[in-house]
Amino acid sequence: MRFGSIIAFVALCSFTAYYIYEPIPEDIEERWKLMLTNSFFRSLSHLADLSELLGLKDYMGVMYFITLAEKIVPMSDEHIKVTEEQFDGVDVVLYQPKKSDGDTKLRTAVIYLHGGGWCLGSSLMSPYDLLARKIVNELDAVVLSVEYRLAPAYHFPVPYEDVYRVVKHFLHKGVLAQYSVDPGRIAVSGDSAGGNLAAAVSQQLQKEPGQQVQLKAQALIYPVLQALDLNTPSYQQNQDMPILPRYLMVRFWSEYFTSDRAFFRAMMANTHNSPESSSLLKFVNWSTFLPARYHRKYNYSAPTVVQGEEALGRGGASRSLADPRASPLLVPDSALHSLPKAYILTCEYDVLRDDGIMYVTRLLSAGVEVTHEHYDTGFHGGLMFTVWPTDFLIGRRMTENYIKWLKENL
Numbered sequence: 001m002r003f004g005s006i007i008a009f010v011a012l013c014s015f016t017a018y019y020i021y022e023p024i025p026e027d028i029e030e031r032w033k034l035m036l037t038n039s040f041f042r043s044l045s046h047l048a049d050l051s052e053l054l055g056l057k058d059y060m061g062v063m064y065f066i067t068l069a070e071k072i073v074p075m076s077d078e079h080i081k082v083t084e085e086q087f088d089g090v091d092v093v094l095y096q097p098k099k100s101d102g103d104t105k106l107r108t109a110v111i112y113l114h115g116g117g118w119c120l121g122s123s124l125m126s127p128y129d130l131l132a133r134k135i136v137n138e139l140d141a142v143v144l145s146v147e148y149r150l151a152p153a154y155h156f157p158v159p160y161e162d163v164y165r166v167v168k169h170f171l172h173k174g175v176l177a178q179y180s181v182d183p184g185r186i187a188v189s190g191d192s193a194g195g196n197l198a199a200a201v202s203q204q205l206q207k208e209p210g211q212q213v214q215l216k217a218q219a220l221i222y223p224v225l226q227a228l229d230l231n232t233p234s235y236q237q238n239q240d241m242p243i244l245p246r247y248l249m250v251r252f253w254s255e256y257f258t259s260d261r262a263f264f265r266a267m268m269a270n271t272h273n274s275p276e277s278s279s280l281l282k283f284v285n286w287s288t289f290l291p292a293r294y295h296r297k298y299n300y301s302a303p304t305v306v307q308g309e310e311a312l313g314r315g316g317a318s319r320s321l322a323d324p325r326a327s328p329l330l331v332p333d334s335a336l337h338s339l340p341k342a343y344i345l346t347c348e349y350d351v352l353r354d355d356g357i358m359y360v361t362r363l364l365s366a367g368v369e370v371t372h373e374h375y376d377t378g379f380h381g382g383l384m385f386t387v388w389p390t391d392f393l394i395g396r397r398m399t400e401n402y403i404k405w406l407k408e409n410l
């Protein structure tokens with residue numbers, strides 16, 4: 001009996017150790033806490049793979065548990081009025097500072113787009129709710145958090161189009177007046193896939209014929225910006241990093257475009273480019289746009305381009321791949337120079353580091369005002385980790401610096 005429990009205990013320990021142990025760099029703060037947090041994500045990902053293999057529930061369906069676990073019902077408080085509404089048919093959560101009588105002051109506004117690889121996440125997750133409230137309180141701003149529809153149920157361009165519809169609706173002068181928002185002081189912002197949507201919306205809005213109100217700023221937190229080269233130095237260096245390993249990011253990309261598993265496998269091998277996207281590879285050439293210190297030990301080799309039948313079979317996904325509304329890096333400089341000023345946050349231990357840095361380089365050379373904040377010991381998703389028990393010091397620092405930039409630039 002005792003012997004049996006010892007065996008069980010040892011088995012449990014080695015099982016736990018297997019899941020917890022990760023080659024996490026020494027310089028990451030609160031390393032043990034990150035290992036534990038990550039072991040939860042890894043176990044869930046393995047469970048999701050198993051569930052899909054057994055035909056029980058698809059991978060993203062299981063991963064969605066992360067979203068459900070943190071969902072809350074947004075409530076008004078002493079200072080903030082919170083309402084759930086629909087803007088042009090799309091769900092949004094609106095946070096407004098409560099006014100005292102006779103207050104007619106116009107306010108700034110932040111349109112916020114949550115992360116989660118276009119497949120997971122919600123405005124109603126407690127870290128996003130908390131962040132929205134912080135922005136309202138510190139900037140006396142209106143925050144509009146968009147509950148766009150998600151892949152794989154809704155592939156690209158649906159999530160993007162939901163966001164674009166909301167932004168266009170909100171930027172009507174009459175609507176802004178209704179919420180006492182100053183039309184000259186509106187920002188769009190988002191983290192990870194939300195940063196992707198924020199960058200894409202900023203680009204499209206400046207091309208919109210007859211658009212009177214434009215954005216003043218875009219704040220992109222470890223954004224995803226291109227799907228053409230999934231072997232940049234940061235993808236290689238950080239392929240097994242906590243929270244967002246390369247496998248998961250590639251999975252998000254492929255699910256955004258298609259549920260075809262062959263496309264996922266091609267993306268994993270970085271052989272997913274077709275003649276349609278090959279002429280755009282120059283816009284994501286890291287040997288040109290990444291400062292030499294980020295090249296590390298890696299040598300540039302252009303992604304393989306597939307021709308003929310195999311490429312044709314991918315039809316829709318190939319077209320999406322070449323679309324700048326999915327990959328904002330894929331536009332010429334002439335489409336960048338009139339963009340609103342930008343804040344770009346990147347993390348060293350993140351597969352998406354080089355996406356962000358390449359956009360910094362490209363925006364700067366197109367003449368856009370850019371603030372680049374790089375966290376040498378940062379990991380992907382840091383800003384989300386502000387709620388006990390998964391609260392990290394770096395998450396708090398990221399939040400403070402990000403809000404400080406918004407305060408000074410909006």
Ligand SMILES: *[C@@H]1O[C@H](CO)[C@@H](O)[C@H](O)[C@H]1NC(C)=O
Nearest residue numbers: 281282285286287288300302
């Ligand atoms: C990438 O850039 C390097 C040097 O800047 C150049 O030699 C190479 O031809 C470029 N490749 C592509 C596909 O643009």
Ligand SMILES: *[C@@H]1O[C@H](CO)[C@@H](O)[C@H](O)[C@H]1NC(C)=O
Nearest residue numbers: 236295296297298299300301
């Ligand atoms: C990169 O190229 C250099 C010079 O050709 C070579 O010495 C080095 O081994 C290459 N690095 C990798 C990781 O392939």
